[in-house]
Amino acid sequence: MKKLLIFLVAPFLLWGCEENISNTDNNPETIKIGGIAPLSGDGATVGLMIQNVTNLAIETINNDGGINGKNIEILWEDGKCNPGDSSRSTQKLVNIDKVTAILGGVCSGETLGAAPITEKKKVILLSSASSSPEITSAGDFVFRTSPSDNSQGSILADYANKNFKKVGMITEQTDYSIGIASTFKEHFTGEIVEENYLPTESDFKTRITKLKNENIEGVLLIPQSPAKFEILIRQLQEQNWDKPILSNEIVTNTEVLKKFSDFFVKVSYVGAQFIVPDSENLNTFIDSYTTKFGEVPIYTNYVATTIDAVNMLAKALKEVESNDTEKIRDALYNIQNYEGFSGNISFDKNGDINITHSLFSFDGEKLVSLDEK
Amino acid sequence: MFEYILSLLTITVILVLLAQSYNLSFGLTGLLNLGHIIFYGIGAYTAAILNTKFGVGFFENLILAILITGGFATFFGLLCLRLSGHYLAIATLGAAMITSVVANNWMSLTNGPLGIRGIENPIVFGYHFDSALSIFSLYFIIVSFCLFLLYKIFHSPYGRILRAIKDDELAAISVGKNVFSAKIWSLILSASFTGIAGVLYAHYRLFLDPSIFALPEIIFAILIVVVGGRGNFWGCILSVLFLQFISEIPRFFGFPDEIVGATRNILFASLLIAVMFWKPNGLFDKQLKKTLEKNKK
Numbered sequence: 001m002k003k004l005l006i007f008l009v010a011p012f013l014l015w016g017c018e019e020n021i022s023n024t025d026n027n028p029e030t031i032k033i034g035g036i037a038p039l040s041g042d043g044a045t046v047g048l049m050i051q052n053v054t055n056l057a058i059e060t061i062n063n064d065g066g067i068n069g070k071n072i073e074i075l076w077e078d079g080k081c082n083p084g085d086s087s088r089s090t091q092k093l094v095n096i097d098k099v100t101a102i103l104g105g106v107c108s109g110e111t112l113g114a115a116p117i118t119e120k121k122k123v124i125l126l127s128s129a130s131s132s133p134e135i136t137s138a139g140d141f142v143f144r145t146s147p148s149d150n151s152q153g154s155i156l157a158d159y160a161n162k163n164f165k166k167v168g169m170i171t172e173q174t175d176y177s178i179g180i181a182s183t184f185k186e187h188f189t190g191e192i193v194e195e196n197y198l199p200t201e202s203d204f205k206t207r208i209t210k211l212k213n214e215n216i217e218g219v220l221l222i223p224q225s226p227a228k229f230e231i232l233i234r235q236l237q238e239q240n241w242d243k244p245i246l247s248n249e250i251v252t253n254t255e256v257l258k259k260f261s262d263f264f265v266k267v268s269y270v271g272a273q274f275i276v277p278d279s280e281n282l283n284t285f286i287d288s289y290t291t292k293f294g295e296v297p298i299y300t301n302y303v304a305t306t307i308d309a310v311n312m313l314a315k316a317l318k319e320v321e322s323n324d325t326e327k328i329r330d331a332l333y334n335i336q337n338y339e340g341f342s343g344n345i346s347f348d349k350n351g352d353i354n355i356t357h358s359l360f361s362f363d364g365e366k367l368v369s370l371d372e373k
Numbered sequence: 374m375f376e377y378i379l380s381l382l383t384i385t386v387i388l389v390l391l392a393q394s395y396n397l398s399f400g401l402t403g404l405l406n407l408g409h410i411i412f413y414g415i416g417a418y419t420a421a422i423l424n425t426k427f428g429v430g431f432f433e434n435l436i437l438a439i440l441i442t443g444g445f446a447t448f449f450g451l452l453c454l455r456l457s458g459h460y461l462a463i464a465t466l467g468a469a470m471i472t473s474v475v476a477n478n479w480m481s482l483t484n485g486p487l488g489i490r491g492i493e494n495p496i497v498f499g500y501h502f503d504s505a506l507s508i509f510s511l512y513f514i515i516v517s518f519c520l521f522l523l524y525k526i527f528h529s530p531y532g533r534i535l536r537a538i539k540d541d542e543l544a545a546i547s548v549g550k551n552v553f554s555a556k557i558w559s560l561i562l563s564a565s566f567t568g569i570a571g572v573l574y575a576h577y578r579l580f581l582d583p584s585i586f587a588l589p590e591i592i593f594a595i596l597i598v599v600v601g602g603r604g605n606f607w608g609c610i611l612s613v614l615f616l617q618f619i620s621e622i623p624r625f626f627g628f629p630d631e632i633v634g635a636t637r638n639i640l641f642a643s644l645l646i647a648v649m650f651w652k653p654n655g656l657f658d659k660q661l662k663k664t665l666e667k668n669k670k
Contacts, residue, residue: 039633039634040632040633040634040635040638041634077624077633078633078634080634082582082584082587083488083578083580083581083582083584084578084584084585085634087578087580088380088384091376091377091380091381092377092624095374095375095376095377095380096374096377108487109488109582109584112488112490112580112582113578113580115490115580116578116579116580120503132487133487134487134488134490137490138490173477173478173485173486174486175485175486175487175488175582178480178485178486178487179487182480182487196478198474198477
């Protein structure tokens, strides 16, 4: 009987599908774009934040009259932070929803999984958070508004070249961390003692002991998340670490650094940071975000790059006044010195943004730019 | 719409081959091998590396992948098949973890977590299979041929030995069958077909990273075989179709976006538990067919 019920229900399910598909037919009153982000799983903390920021930025544009009178409509798909799911989602967005552009992915794997499909279909793929160096050459229709990991790897290496002959390096095994590590290795001329760990690990005592015996002059930490950074620092502190510490941009939030103020002042800390200028517009946006979603967005810099991605796409769409993606692509390339939330920005010939990381030290209270010193 | 359906069908035929080859070792022979995804990954990586670094073509990749996965399966089998039951499950799961770590760390070969980009769509005799329909047709033909071979294996005297091993290994030994050799061959054949599925996957997705070895992929492969019924040839194919169907459905039902991904995982996990409890022989076992016939009457 139960099985019979399943067979009876199945056609209705199909019918429901059909209903929904027909709803997604091109509506001339709206401009349809897609969104891909990790909406479930480990990456969802960042993914959901970027989804909210994007939705809010689009809402603002629509309230201001939209794109030449048309509203932007965004359709979200869960990329689950991996290329396989992202590729399925892209197929759906491109072939069923017929979007002209996709905002995303967030994880580099998502963007790289989507790129072969969007390239073939000539759909704009604009990421505001993927940082893998591989994305630079992923295609002509691929853009991003966040800096590539190349920039942090190379400035950290420049700093290390000036100050150290032998450094230790503790890298988390994720595409993000390994991307930075490989650029650092390319540019650093001294000797490196490498230690890697899997994302599931949280005990680094043996690695730290090993590094202590290696006679290194400083250590570069490249974790994937602020949480891992904190664990690493706590264990370094427990083992009386006394050498300078370098790190990637993961700790823009000084709260984490402040927890270890005395320790950082003692050993000295230098981090490659990508910090967006503090502007009134950004603060207003963050306030409305906080009011709407009941929480403060955790990564201010990605809030800025995401708003910029939405606004730059909107600007290109306004100029082109059609769904011709080749024209939209050219319009994006032509945007020069755009006054965005993350600075004065333009895309280069690879679709990468012109903002880079810079070095900061920590004085126990706040981050101090090394360029200004 | 048409292209979307074709893209789903293409992935479905690849999964059918992956599942059916797993069905040979896990379903038919009863080897609780949790490391089957290794062969899929090795096949895919073989194609990705050879294609991007040495420009090796699609068909050559298929042959090389069969040889490499077959060779690896021999080694893997000689090591692991001395174990059985839970011990085999743990050892093979361990092997899957090791392969994943190797894929993540051997940067010069696999490009680690950054993945391999720029794999080409299949080119056969100068024809570039780059439209959705042409790739699907090519894959459909290849997979149908493999399924034909697998069907022959399932229904051959050798297939009956494998079934006997699953049902009662001791009895199979007592009638003079070389159980160890039969098991190793079942693993090698299963691995080679999986290697083909891996090559198809790499040349279709065009980007490959170590997430192919991840635990959810392993569980999905097991789910297909369990839902289809272990050792049930047609059940396994139906099971892939069924699972693909229910995994795409949440996309179209207006669920909040952040729930869709999770819904799929919950659906799959509950289905696995439910099937184990109430239908240990799979949703598509002969019992079901009988019941349906009864209902008709």
